[in-house]
Amino acid sequence: MKVVPLGERLLIKPIKEEKKTEGGIVLPDSAKEKPMKAEVIAVGEKVDNIDVKPGDKVIYSKYAGTEIKIDDVDYIIIDANDILAKIEG
């Protein structure tokens, strides 16, 4: 199954970072902040105000977009306007 974002939207996949407490214990999901880093999976045809392509790592606006699950993996369909920055290197 392939999801093609429409208009000025992108399909992104949040990057969950393991967060350890000082003693090195990995916290369960509910205790972590919502991640804001994501990998771009697909870019809608009408996205032209930002320069990103599939594979890019981006920072997106917390709480923006619509969460969907594809084959049990979490994705977000998000407006190009809610992509704040690109991470390089």
Added chain:
Amino acid sequence: MKVVPLGERLLIKPIKEEKKTEGGIVLPDSAKEKPMKAEVIAVGEKVDNIDVKPGDKVIYSKYAGTEIKIDDVDYIIIDANDILAKIEG
């Protein structure tokens, strides 16, 4: 009876997925999340910002649109802007 969406609206038919609990029991409707997948039934004449046609499967914005019942089947009349993505394959 045929319903023709006007302006930049589409007529879509939500796809209800059976959701089973771990023990394989099918949940009644009220216990399921509102579906977000739909089949496009008809496309208004002025829809031009997204590329969808009758028969396409789409993901739409939860809570968007107006629910109507035609011959006892549930449909949604929805703005083209609230269609988020197209599902392929």
Added chain:
Amino acid sequence: MKVVPLGERLLIKPIKEEKKTEGGIVLPDSAKEKPMKAEVIAVGEKVDNIDVKPGDKVIYSKYAGTEIKIDDVDYIIIDANDILAKIEG
């Protein structure tokens, strides 16, 4: 008395459908949902984003428009934007 809708408005006449309980008893008005089907009576001069004419049956946005009574019959003056779809056949 004739009511001519101004600008991008239409005059429509809600179609009340009798709703029977399972035992075939007709419910009084207050127990029914607000109807959403209407017949177009008159179309304002500046309506150009939708293609409807007097006599057409339409579906309109619940709670939109202004209700008026003409010779004891209920009508609605409604923006063209709140007409969602046309019913054919």
Added chain:
Amino acid sequence: MKVVPLGERLLIKPIKEEKKTEGGIVLPDSAKEKPMKAEVIAVGEKVDNIDVKPGDKVIYSKYAGTEIKIDDVDYIIIDANDILAKIEG
């Protein structure tokens, strides 16, 4: 004293209809619904989206406009956009 509506506004004079209870008793003002019918008294210079002239009877949007009293008579200064329809015949 003459009141000249400015810009896209009109001066209208609500038409109060006597409302009788079933037994024919005239209700005092406070017990009646706010009237929605009015006579157009004057039309602002920049009104061009609707076709009305002094003397026309119109239906206006409930609660719109600003009520003023001129020589103890109630008038409303109202935006052209809040005039919904013209009454003919």
Added chain:
Amino acid sequence: MKVVPLGERLLIKPIKEEKKTEGGIVLPDSAKEKPMKAEVIAVGEKVDNIDVKPGDKVIYSKYAGTEIKIDDVDYIIIDANDILAKIEG
């Protein structure tokens, strides 16, 4: 001291009308409605949607504008859009 309204604003001076109770007693200020009649004192350079000049009597939108006191006299700096009508004669 001279106050020159900027942009699309005007400087107006509310006209307080003495209001008498039936027995002819003049009510103190706090018991009166906020006045809505004013004299135009100065017109900002960019006011072009309404045709008023210093000395004109106008009706303005209740609660609009910013009240200022100049040499102990009350004035209002108000947007041209909040001037509703001109009073003639």
Added chain:
Amino acid sequence: MKVVPLGERLLIKPIKEEKKTEGGIVLPDSAKEKPMKAEVIAVGEKVDNIDVKPGDKVIYSKYAGTEIKIDDVDYIIIDANDILAKIEG
């Protein structure tokens, strides 16, 4: 240190007026209304809808703008739109 307002903003310095009670006692700061008179210190490059220059005295919209302290003096960075009038003489 010099603060240069950007875009359509101005840097203004509120003019605090001593307010005396009837008996001539100067009230402490907290008991005074927020001042609305200010001196223009600097004008952003894109301010073109109002005609003010450094040194002008202006009246500004109460509560508008962002307060900053430069070398322990209070200033306000404010949108040109929130400057209501110029004081002359």
Added chain:
Amino acid sequence: MKVVPLGERLLIKPIKEEKKTEGGIVLPDSAKEKPMKAEVIAVGEKVDNIDVKPGDKVIYSKYAGTEIKIDDVDYIIIDANDILAKIEG
């Protein structure tokens, strides 16, 4: 890791000023006001309404923007519109 702000956004780094109480004691972070001074780190490609470049010191709108941490240092991704002024000298 390098963060490239997209569209009309900038990456800025808040400048925390040590704030001493009268007795010269440095207050812990939670007791200080949110800083409003920042250094510009990177400017998005579409920023054209303000004239700032990396290295400039700016004053930004309190509470605007999205805070991110890069290598344990706090940054803010912020709209060009929320940069109020430039600090010189």
